[in-house]
Amino acid sequence: MSQHVIETQSSQAGQLSEVVRKAQLAKAAAPKLALLTTEQKNNVLLRIADALVEQAASIIEANALDLHRGRENGTSASLLDRIALNETRIAAMAEGLRQVVLLPDPVGEELESFERPNGLSIRKVRVPLGVIGMIYEARPNVTVDAAGLCLKTGNAVVLRGGSAALESNRRIVEVLHETMAQTVMPADALQLILDPSRSSADEMLKLNGLLDVLIPRGGASLIQNVVKNASVPVIETGAGICHTYVDASADPDMALKIAINAKVQRPSVCNSMETMLVHRDFAAKHLAAIAEQFVQQKVELRGDAASRELFPAIKEASEQDWDTEYSDYILNIRIVDHLDQAIEHITAHGTQHSECIVTEDEANAVRFLNEIDAAAVYHNASTRFTDGFEFGFGAEIGISTQKLHVRGPMGLPSLTSTKYIIVGSGQIRG
Template identity: 70%
Template structure:
């Protein structure tokens, strides 16, 4: 029996216990997990150093190394995420609807766990903790398959979390991680119908599309983030500059960072050269259209494929547009329905942008970097869904539940 099948079976068996646990029992386990992370910070960081060194030896980019890196602050954030999940209401058992039919049948629609959630993800070891916390709180077992770049980090984190779970009511078997780094383990998970109830891919466009196109297990698609910020003619310059810089520079390796800056021609004529200097001083490589390059000769020429590229790095596309219509058309053609922003003082333009842009999160006068479960108050997130069925946007606890109809009768039969 392969590692994938063996661990998926253990997770499936654990759902029988998980489904009967109280909210208090689940919360206690989450708090024990959080405390364990804090206690074992040094050993987790030591394991992470092995992954970082391996990455450097292989020539891994600085942006990917940033996703991989753990320090005390990031581990504290992971622990705090678990505590916040414990503080959040438990959606399992919530009654969403009640119907009484003319024949006396009473129908109640309630939230229930999905079952076994499979998560395939790349370099970020914090996903290991986020996924564990969210899935266990909602009564789901979880089978994780992280990237080979984070193998040592994930192995140590799971050891720490398992030790905490053994002191709780949640069986440690409910949390599984596939350690086989071979691509075949991913392929096996994609076809594991009957053991996995849903798959959630987290990573770059290539990983996500591989899962979406090849899985027979149902998939919740978390899309790539080609995110835009449009600075309108009426934008307050200081605000627009701060938002644009934050959206790109604060952490360029994540999916909610800006990849393309769209600038109204009137704003660009006054402020784009100074804004470009700020980006350049922050080590951002700028790639622009002809109009942008005329204002900022230091920009490289943007290629056609650049507008559809999620860099996850210190690279930014810049395009000067004539107005809102051109900005909306560009986003329609090149956006990935993730996060889009307009900076404007024109209320009508803001309303139209918020209405017309088809994305999971649409912003007015705020950085796209806020598309995040922690920032939305979910404690953590299982991913950011860019699809439209079941869940969309940052997926917190409710997104990890399904529904069940409980029907109460007194002997009714259908004629």
């Protein structure tokens, strides 16, 4: 047991905190979970999917409590949208689990094998990470996605969602526990921290020996707090300041369609566009028409002097605006003279999440795709596709913007590590 856990226990006069107690339960369940076959895990996930649909009414009832509290507290419309559940969204959550079932189980996959001159046979195989800690905000669908992906890969998981969706998460996990308790899967492998205070999240950051990895998912402040203060290893899922660059040769109809989709289809999520960069030549002909479409969609526009000259309804953008993830109906617009200037802006203000170029110039497209450093780069397609379900992963546990271990939407293989299995016939090292 780690020193931190010992200190936590002693500091509470022998009474375990909720965080430590539930992490210990997950830790104890992890070895049992890791032994389940693919068929056993898939059967449980299918039963969970059915249970979510069957219990949709009770989940929506719990969700209504979160929404009511949010409205009373002045929660923004975009955040309420992230929290809100209905039968369609619950059915989508269940479908995500069914898609995970259809995907290959990475656990036990042989990545390479070779034999040494001394006769040792060596195989490299995928294994579960162990116990995953998830700290996230708002969206209750993350609870189901994280549980499904972790359980499919044989990982126990400790979930700590935000207070805004506490009742929704509580009821969802109750449904999952009730279902798991009727199967071979240990229900203790899934834990939900109900303490919504900052201290419960901070406590998870130091649970070395109980948690094998932490995955934060939410706004920039949450992620940076975890990255800067955790002693448990962290997979960083980044904030999404995403850009769409409309090049001089862009098809106007395509540019409009992609830009509107990237901003308006669901502005509250991390892969939505926050800044549109427009080549000066294209802007002179088409910016006013595109901006008018945004205004009709109730999007507040903020921009540089050049964009405001072309469309006076655009408000002046501050320097801070270029570095802000709005997650709302707000969009920055900047006019650029050439591709290099667009790349420079994205490099300075992007978060290495998702970036798009709309162009008919193949050379410019190739340069953009090669030179932009991001987890996902697009040519003539909306950044809204950076998503585990859209990539065919069934679901995702987050979108990693770091470069170690994994990058981009994190599906099943991302939740595994590897180990070497060595078989000999009595060899000793001289």
